[in-house]
Amino acid sequence: MNEVFFNGHWVAPDQAKVSVFDRGFLFGDGVYEVIPAFNKQLFGAAAHLTRLARSLAEIEITNPLTQPEWLAVINRLVADCPSKDVSIYIQVSRGTPPKRDHAYPNPPVAPTVLASASPIAPVSEAIRTQGARAITVPDLRWNRCDIKSVNLLPNIMARQQAVAAGAAEAILVREGIALEGAASNLFAVIDGELLTAPLGPHILGGVTRNRLVDMVRTQGQLPMLECPIPFDRLFDASEVFMTSSTRDLLPITRINEHPVGEGRLGAVWQQLNHDFQQLKLQRNAQ
Ligand SMILES: Cc1ncc(COP(=O)(O)O)c(C=O)c1O
Incomplete structure (x- = not known):
């Protein structure tokens, strides 16, 4: 090695x-x-x-x-x-x-x-074509999730619950708000707007999240809101995806036992994923 x-x-x-x-x-x-x-x-x-x-x-x-x-x-x-x-x-x-x-x-x-x-393992064929499933779990973490601490026990337990349930990621829910994943940030398309949790002590400020927020704002085609996503509203979303440096924009087509939107890859995800891949090819993205 x-x-x-x-x-x-x-x-x-x-x-x-x-x-x-x-x-x-x-x-x-x-x-x-x-x-x-x-x-x-x-x-x-x-x-x-x-x-x-x-x-x-x-x-x-x-x-x-x-x-x-x-x-x-x-x-x-x-x-x-x-x-x-x-x-x-x-x-x-x-x-x-x-x-x-x-x-x-x-x-x-x-x-x-x-x-x-x-x-970095390539995204599986199944996820590329059908999207992934996420489960929701209570957020057991502390109040400084903005620090990328090696204290990851609640994240590990949440991800293990997801794996045990055959899901790709766990969505962490604190006081009725869906905040982020065990190792990713959360985005939802609700009523034609793209939502993600605001920066603060309850989420990690993901580099992928921040870059995507900037990209969507620069494009100016889709309203981009940094605001809390209430847990119940998650199930009204037409699309959900989760972002991280090694999994890019992971499309979520099923949450717990419910399909997200029509239960397949959505048009917003397809466009943003395409644009994000283009961004990765630009040399100045380093
Ligand atoms: C809790 C948490 N949120 C979000 C992210 C995504 O951050 P990034 O896009 O910088 O990889 C991670 C990455 O590991 C994480 O652990």
Whole structure:
């Protein structure tokens, strides 16, 4: 397997060893980022690195690398990966102080830094032609979902429920509002308008979400609303899709036991997915 970037060095994955006292291991005290490359071209790297910097700042970990240093690491990982479509994983934890203590170590210790690459699996034929099913589950997460924390237990449990139910994604519902997916943002076409949850502490500000919102606004053909989607209104939607860096615009044609709209790929999704794929081909999209 290809080398990973670990605490400033390039090593084989089985040589990258984390201490049992690492705060990421003990407390989930760290953040992460996932950056895609398609056909060996990074897509949205600047926005992802900005979000990483923000997540780190929110939990008061000093960013271990500058943006050009991160880009050098990421570009090497993309180049070395045998696949053309690559997912870069970055994780930074608060490091390994000598003693387990909930409070941040004072003085701070060096963070534990990992960056690795893996292939992005192509979308299955079934999803490309028929769309996917999602289930709705209660949102059990905390009140800072805008931080891309490695504390993912509620997301993991939600996704596992989806997998166990034969669905592709779980839609998280908090106080009657359908917010986002276990690892994706949520869009719904209701009465001819495109809706997605507003940015704030209850969702992760998805890079794909933000880019799509900008694209739709620039096109000016479809009203784009950043507003809460009430759970019941989800079932009035003519189309639903969920966005993320590695799954693009995932069309949802069934939620729980109900078809979305006519239960097949919708015209809005087809157009926006087409336009989004075009965007990915533009060099300046990096
Ligand atoms: C909770 C959550 N929301 C949304 C997203 C989508 O974000 P992005 O488009 O930046 O991949 C993710 C991605 O992992 C996520 O974990």
